[in-house]
Amino acid sequence: MVAPIRILLQTTIPQTDDDWHIGRFSRLRDRLAAMEGVEVTARDRKAPPGQTDPVLGSLDTSDFDEMWLFAVDTGDGLNHDEGAAIGRFRKRGGGLMVTRDHMDLGSSVCTLGGVGEAHHFHSKNPEPDPSRRARDDQATRDIDWPNYHSGSNGDFQQVAPVGRRHPVFEGVSRLPAHPHEGAVGAPPTQPSAHVIATGVSKTTGRPFNIAVAFEPSAEGGPAIAESTFHHFADYNLDPAMGAPSFVTEAPSDGFRRDPAALAEAHRYFQNLARWLAGRPV
Numbered sequence: 001m002v003a004p005i006r007i008l009l010q011t012t013i014p015q016t017d018d019d020w021h022i023g024r025f026s027r028l029r030d031r032l033a034a035m036e037g038v039e040v041t042a043r044d045r046k047a048p049p050g051q052t053d054p055v056l057g058s059l060d061t062s063d064f065d066e067m068w069l070f071a072v073d074t075g076d077g078l079n080h081d082e083g084a085a086i087g088r089f090r091k092r093g094g095g096l097m098v099t100r101d102h103m104d105l106g107s108s109v110c111t112l113g114g115v116g117e118a119h120h121f122h123s124k125n126p127e128p129d130p131s132r133r134a135r136d137d138q139a140t141r142d143i144d145w146p147n148y149h150s151g152s153n154g155d156f157q158q159v160a161p162v163g164r165r166h167p168v169f170e171g172v173s174r175l176p177a178h179p180h181e182g183a184v185g186a187p188p189t190q191p192s193a194h195v196i197a198t199g200v201s202k203t204t205g206r207p208f209n210i211a212v213a214f215e216p217s218a219e220g221g222p223a224i225a226e227s228t229f230h231h232f233a234d235y236n237l238d239p240a241m242g243a244p245s246f247v248t249e250a251p252s253d254g255f256r257r258d259p260a261a262l263a264e265a266h267r268y269f270q271n272l273a274r275w276l277a278g279r280p281v
Contacts, residue, residue: 012077
């Protein structure tokens with residue numbers, strides 16, 4: 001009998017109604033839970049910032065096979081002990097998907113070695129190319145770089161594979177769009193890391209990285225660094241699901257008009273779940 005894939009969906013903030021709490025990723029949760037042989041635990045932090053969360057702080061001794069980390073904090077979402085436990089989890093072969101958003105949102109992932117190095121923020125670990133440290137999204141003026149504009153919430157964007165199509169993008173060429181995505185890149189210190197997909201800004205025409213894969217190696221299990229958690233949020237799949245009050249950009253309805261695009265997003269979720277667990281896609 002094949003063992004189940006045990007997935008932890010985890011945010012970096014305590015449950016807060018008017019924020020990106022784990023309940024705002026319910027469609028992802030339900031899609032993964034509907035897969036045969038998959039068990040899903042979805043949770044927010046139970047410890048306030050600075051204190052060690054009981055699950056994150058002992059992740060390496062848990063029975064989870066993979067963690068999808070939604071860094072929705074403003075910089076204080078992970079402490080040193082949690083970062084170390086996550087590092088040990090991957091070292092023992094656990095799969096990681098780590099995602100964030102624009103500017104400095106989710107910058108606590110910089111406490112993570114390896115996968116954390118793939119994430120570039122405004123104030124921490126900025127993009128190495130100075131020419132890319134410029135405002136891309138022009139509409140929301142209080143959000144500075146990185147803020148790549150791939151489209152409206154509720155619409156989809158075209159993504160292009162880099163090199164040979166990676167298994168997580170098998171059958172996938174469209175993902176949810178977002179007005180201000182973050183920045184990811186392959187760290188030169190991580191030999192197994194490589195960019196696997198790019199998008200294009202709808203305001204500047206500038207290409208930007210969507211996802212970086214860390215292939216399984218002696219350094220640890222498989223991992224993905226993602227440019228924005230909005231590729232997974234309910235609001236981006238269906239704006240009728242609602243968003244926190246601080247989201248001011250007008251949504252659109254691309255997925256509602258093109259169910260085939262939505263099916264590709266769902267395929268991406270399923271591909272990730274299998275690849276992070278070391279299973280065939």
